Amino acid sequence: MKKIMMIGFGAMAHEVMARLPQGVSVGWIVARPHHHQAISQLCDGQLIPLTHPDECQGQPDLVLECASQKAVNEYGESVLNRGWKLALISTGALADAGLFYRLRQAALQGKGELIILSGAVAGMDGLSAAREGGLDNVTYISRKSPASWRGSPAEQRVDLDNIAQATTFFEGSAREAASSFPANANVAATIALMGIGMDKTRVQMIVDPDTQKNTHKIHVAGRFGEFDIELNGQPLATNPKTSTLAALSAVQICRRLVSDGLADE
Numbered sequence: 018m019k020k021i022m023m024i025g026f027g028a029m030a031h032e033v034m035a036r037l038p039q040g041v042s043v044g045w046i047v048a049r050p051h052h053h054q055a056i057s058q059l060c061d062g063q064l065i066p067l068t069h070p071d072e073c074q075g076q077p078d079l080v081l082e083c084a085s086q087k088a089v090n091e092y093g094e095s096v097l098n099r100g101w102k103l104a105l106i107s108t109g110a111l112a113d114a115g116l117f118y119r120l121r122q123a124a125l126q127g128k129g130e131l132i133i134l135s136g137a138v139a140g141m142d143g144l145s146a147a148r149e150g151g152l153d154n155v156t157y158i159s160r161k162s163p164a165s166w167r168g169s170p171a172e173q174r175v176d177l178d179n180i181a182q183a184t185t186f187f188e189g190s191a192r193e194a195a196s197s198f199p200a201n202a203n204v205a206a207t208i209a210l211m212g213i214g215m216d217k218t219r220v221q222m223i224v225d226p227d228t229q230k231n232t233h234k235i236h237v238a239g240r241f242g243e244f245d246i247e248l249n250g251q252p253l254a255t256n257p258k259t260s261t262l263a264a265l266s267a268v269q270i271c272r273r274l275v276s277d278g279l280a281d282e
């Protein structure tokens with residue numbers, strides 16, 4: 018049985034736990050103190066709540082971050098320094114160049130591994146292959162319902178309660194997008210990391226009152242040719258900001274622990 022540590026106890030963490038592949042169990046959850054009692058009551062008391070990964074007495078086969086960019090900042094170095102594999106969903110944390118450098122150093126020194134989950138988008142394999150030949154431009158457009166943008170800085174840019182038509186409220190680099198919208202634009206950072214980088218990847222964010230989907234459009238051009246992807250993702254019922262596919266990408270990395278020996282690499 019492979020044992021993982023999860024960081025976060027929100028919408029994505031619950032979806033992942035509900036779909037955990039056979040042969041993988043959650044041993045520890047790093048969560049805010051107010052969640053600890055609920056965690057202790059799960060799985061016949063087999064699940065250990067932690068306030069920091071350093072408290073773990075065991076050896077997780079994988080640490081799965083599904084919490085926040087802040088959590089990556091708070092715990093990432095420590096996990097990698099211990100030589101553990103850390104799969105990130107809050108990839109926008111890497112828009113902070115200093116943090117990204119520290120995480121790479123920690124992975125190098127501790128012999129840990131930093132894994133970027135594909136999250137809510139598809140095509141990251143093709144994008145990183147295309148990079149090998151040189152990329153001319155990469156653009157990413159995110160279109161979501163008003164509910165999906167609530168609680169984000171979009172609220173200061175548009176009136177989400179009274180929006181009548183699709184409206185662009187942000188245009189800029191992936192670095193700006195991921196740092197200004199930490200709970201909404203991790204995809205921008207993922208695309209940047211797989212492609213042309215945080216500053217050259219252009220991002221547009223749109224609020225659309227006529228959609229219930231989280232739509233991600235990617236255009237890539239380079240020596241290989243061009244591709245366009247449009248992915249209409251179903252948001253999680255428990256968090257309209259978060260696409261179901263993002264949670265499924267976390268489930269998939271867990272499956273790799275048992276299906277292709279990831280843990281023994």
Ligand SMILES: NC(=O)C1=CN([C@@H]2O[C@H](COP(=O)(O)OP(=O)(O)OC[C@H]3O[C@@H](n4cnc5c(N)ncnc54)[C@H](O)[C@@H]3O)[C@@H](O)[C@H]2O)C=CC1
Pocket residue numbers: 024025026027028029030047048049083084085086087088089091106107108134135136137138199200201202203204207256258259260263
């Ligand atoms: N890469 C991608 O494609 C995507 C990334 N995301 C990101 O995934 C993360 C999780 O999403 P959801 O579960 O939907 O969010 P959520 O808000 O439902 O849950 C987040 C959970 O993490 C906990 N948390 C946050 N910071 C923490 C910290 N420093 N220490 C301990 N616990 C902490 C919260 O208490 C909460 O339980 C978010 O950062 C979100 O932006 C979401 C969708 C797509």
Ligand SMILES: O=C([O-])CC(=O)C(=O)O
Pocket residue numbers: 137199200201202203204205231250258259260261263
């Ligand atoms: O799940 C999504 O549609 C995208 C998202 O929240 C993010 O990029 O942070």
